[in-house]
Amino acid sequence: MYLTPEEEKMEAGEYGTAVQKAMEIIIALGEIYNAERLVDITSAQISGVSFKTIGDAGLEFLVDMAIDARVIVPSTLNPAGIDLERNDLGFSKEFTEKQLKIIDAYRKMDITTTCTCTPYLVGNVPVKGDHVAWSESSAVAYVNSVIGAKTNREGGPGALSAAICGKTAEYGFHLDENRKANLIVDVEDEIKGVDYGAIGYLVGKAVGDGVPYFKFKNRSSVNDLKSLGAALASSGAVALYHVENLTPEYKEALQGLDINDLEQISVDRADIDKTRRKLSTSTEKPDLICLGCPHSSIEEIKTIAEKLEGKRLKNQLWVCTSIPVKATADRMGYTEIIEKAGGKLVCDTCMVVAPIEELGFQVIGVDSAKAANYVPSMCGLDVVFDDLQNLLDFETPETKLTKNGVIRAFKNL
Ligand code: F3S
Numbered sequence: 001m002y003l004t005p006e007e008e009k010m011e012a013g014e015y016g017t018a019v020q021k022a023m024e025i026i027i028a029l030g031e032i033y034n035a036e037r038l039v040d041i042t043s044a045q046i047s048g049v050s051f052k053t054i055g056d057a058g059l060e061f062l063v064d065m066a067i068d069a070r071v072i073v074p075s076t077l078n079p080a081g082i083d084l085e086r087n088d089l090g091f092s093k094e095f096t097e098k099q100l101k102i103i104d105a106y107r108k109m110d111i112t113t114t115c116t117c118t119p120y121l122v123g124n125v126p127v128k129g130d131h132v133a134w135s136e137s138s139a140v141a142y143v144n145s146v147i148g149a150k151t152n153r154e155g156g157p158g159a160l161s162a163a164i165c166g167k168t169a170e171y172g173f174h175l176d177e178n179r180k181a182n183l184i185v186d187v188e189d190e191i192k193g194v195d196y197g198a199i200g201y202l203v204g205k206a207v208g209d210g211v212p213y214f215k216f217k218n219r220s221s222v223n224d225l226k227s228l229g230a231a232l233a234s235s236g237a238v239a240l241y242h243v244e245n246l247t248p249e250y251k252e253a254l255q256g257l258d259i260n261d262l263e264q265i266s267v268d269r270a271d272i273d274k275t276r277r278k279l280s281t282s283t284e285k286p287d288l289i290c291l292g293c294p295h296s297s298i299e300e301i302k303t304i305a306e307k308l309e310g311k312r313l314k315n316q317l318w319v320c321t322s323i324p325v326k327a328t329a330d331r332m333g334y335t336e337i338i339e340k341a342g343g344k345l346v347c348d349t350c351m352v353v354a355p356i357e358e359l360g361f362q363v364i365g366v367d368s369a370k371a372a373n374y375v376p377s378m379c380g381l382d383v384v385f386d387d388l389q390n391l392l393d394f395e396t397p398e399t400k401l402t403k404n405g406v407i408r409a410f411k412n413l
């Protein structure tokens with residue numbers, strides 16, 4: 001693989017051992033995937049943050065790296081295993097202490113500690129054509145597909161190394177020829193809400209690590225596309241998809257291809273409903289509802305607040321989001337409405353990477369196909385996958401009879 005004189009100096013250790021170690025990882029990845037050279041990146045998004053997923057070995061690696069490693073491009077973190085600010089969720093002292101050490105190591109490396117899988121909603125926003133090194137699979141699908149920046153599905157160490165060197169190896173989705181569609185998905189009915197997750201789950205299984213090209217009957221929002229990409233990336237290994245007349249590379253996706261050579265599938269309402277049913281592992285009422293996979297946007301929190309206003313929930317509710325989005329929700333009064341109804345705005349973490357299995361819950365209600373796919377395997381708990389409206393369960397308000405009401409009630413006897 002060709003290295004510039006500057007890159008050779010980095011590899012030789014002239015910029016310190018952390019840069020040297022990071023460069024070795026990038027070069028090794030480049031050699032595995034036959035990259036011809038390195039490219040400069042403009043941002044990184046780094047996974048491997050929750051103590052639940054990286055354990056003591058990961059913690060030791062990060063503490064060691066933090067001695068002299070510093071990132072040189074804007075970089076943010078994936079969700080951690082706890083909310084870094086609220087301490088009423090019930091996580092153990094030992095887990096919390098180890099998690100805080102991990103965050104501290106990343107902070108020492110100059111990585112912005114907004115722990116979120118939706119960095120594109122809170123300031124880590126590349127432009128079309130930028131090379132980046134992102135590792136959370138749903139964020140990778142979003143940044144490639146909806147923004148049109150270029151990244152592979154990096155592992156945590158790969159993304160961290162790229163952030164330290166400001167470079168990554170040029171292979172896979174960094175090359176335009178690999179960004180073409182190889183499956184056309186014709187969605188025959190109008191869709192909304194959790195339908196996007198169900199379609200993503202269904203198509204992800206069919207396409208694996210391919211590049212699907214969707215034809216939808218209706219226009220999709222940012223929130224729809226983040227659900228779609230998260231599901232595609234969890235049941236399959238999709239890093240890039242295109243939506244006709246919507247995403248920035250949909251024209252290039254088919255350029256130079258004979259459409260008749262591409263595999264084509266149709267998805268109708270029956271397929272979607274069947275997948276929706278399949279994603280639930282239980283018919284019990286959930287004892288915890290977890291929303292925000294990927295992390296909630298301010299519009300999604302507004303919708304939740306509107307449904308909860310003036311009501312009281314029977315089951316517990318977590319709305320997972322990032323610290324900057326919560327700050328906006330606080331200012332708009334949404335947090336107060338949700339907390340008055342008995343819910344919690346939970347930041348920096350989520351239902352999959354937090355150790356919720358240690359908190360005594362049995363059945364988790366989710367409106368995310370990705371969460372429905374991972375909660376049983378990562379947490380060992382049952383899930384109910386449904387629309388927000390169907391998941392919420394409210395207490396019936398007590399009937400308070402006024403003096404006149406009591407008199408009328410007696411008269412009616
Ligand atoms: Fe984000 Fe956790 Fe879902 S990291 S995409 S909320 S599983």
